[in-house]
Amino acid sequence: MQNITQNYITPFRALDKFQLFDLEIVRLSLTNGNILDWTRLNLSDNDAEKLCRNHCLDLNAPSDIALIERIRDESSAYLQEEFDFPMPKPIRNASLLELFKIASNSNTRHRQFCACTLLKAMHIINHFDAGEARQALTITDQQLFQKAEARIYQTISHMMADRLPIVEFMGGRKQRASMVTKLLSKDDPLSAQLFDKIRFRVVTATKDDVLPAINFLSRNLFPFNYILPGESYNTLFPFASYIESHTHLRELANQLNSTNQLQDHLNPMVQNVHSSPQYQVVHWVADMPVRIENFKHAYVTDGVNPVPRPIIYVRAEIQILDRKTHRLNERGEAAHTRYKGRQRASVLKKLKVRSNDTRAPRE
Secondary structure, eight states, X not given: OOOHHHHOOSOOOOGGGOOHHHHHHHHHHHTTOOXXXXXXXXXXXXXXXXXXXXXXXXXXXXXXHHHHHHHHHHHHHHHHHHHOOOOOHHHHTOOHHHHHHHHXXXXXXXXXXXXXXXHHHHHHHHHHHHHHHHHTBSSOHHHHHHHHHHHHHXXXXXXXXXXXXXXXXXXXXXXXXXXXXXXXXXXXXXXXXXXXXXXXXXXXSSGGGHHHHHHHHHHHTSOGGGBOTTSOEESSOOHHHHHHTSXXXXXXXXXXXXXXGOOOSOBOOTTOTTSOTTOOOEEEEEEEEEEOTTGGGSBOSSSSSSOOOSEEEEEEEEEXXXXXXXXXXXXXXXXXXXXXXXXXXXXXXXXXOOOSOOSOOOO
16 A cells, blocks of 8 residues: 555645645636646646656656656657647657646747647547556456545545544445446436546535645645546536635736636536536546556556556546535435435436335435
C-alpha cells in the first residue's frame, strides 16, 4: 500500500489562500469545462512537480521516464503526420516537467503554444494507451478498485485527522443489482457507461469549504486533467456570482483561461431525469491514477502489444456539498429514497411488470 505521505502533497487552502491554478481547477469541476480548450497552464515550478506526483509518476524511475518519453514521441509524431505540425526540437525533446513549465510561461508565446499543443495530444494518447493496457492486466477490477479505495480512504482519513473541514464521508461500490437498475432506467442503456462503480461523497462544514475541498482532492487524488468533461454537474454554486462575492477570487478570475466562459448559471443534472430539481451538489467524474506493482509481469503481452506500463486509471464519481445542504437534500423530493423510487418506477414501466414492493432498492 502506498504511504499516505506520497499522496498528501498539497496542503489544504482556504479561499483567501487560493492561487490562480487553484481557481482554474475548481472552475473546471464547477462549469463542466474541458482542458483541451485551454491555451496555457498556470503552474508554478512547485505545482508542476506536485502534478507529476499526483499522476503517481516517479521522475527518478527509469520505467516512468520511458513511459513519458514514449507518449511524448508518439504525440509529436501524430501531430507531424496528421496535421503537418512542426514541433520545435526543444519542445519535442523536453521532459514532462519542462513541458509544464514552458506551457506556463507567457514570455515565450510560440513555445508556450507548442508545449500546450503537445501536452493535449499526450493527454489523449496516454489515456488511450492506458485503456488498452488495462484490458491486458492480469489483476482483476476488484483488485484495482481495492487499490483506489485504499488511497481514497487514507487521504480522507488524514484530512479528518488533521481537522480539515470535512464532517462526513461516505464511499464504496454499488451493488450489482443497483447498477442494473440504473442502466435499465436510462433511455439508451446499451451505450451508457456506468461511471460510479466507485463513488464517494464528502460533506464539508460550510459552503465556503466546498471549493477548497474540490481543489485539495484534485491536487492529491484526481489530477485536474482527468476530470471528465460532459460528466460533471453543479447545482450548488452560481459560479460567476460566487467568485464576484469574494475579493481575492475576483482578482484571480481576471487571469483565468477563457475568461469569457465565466458563467453564472448552474449546470443542471441533464443526464439524470429521476433527480429532483431541489437536489444540490457538486458532482464530477474523474479518472484516478493507480500504480501497478511489478508491472512488467502484470500484463498478458508480447512486450509490445500492449507495452507494459506502471500506471493505469480507475474511474470514480465524487460528490461534494456542505452539511446544511446535505441535510436539506435528505428531505422531500430530493431525498435519496424518493430518487430511487422514481428510478425503480421507470424500470418497472419499461419492463412491463407489476410489483407490490414499492420500496427503493437497497444500496
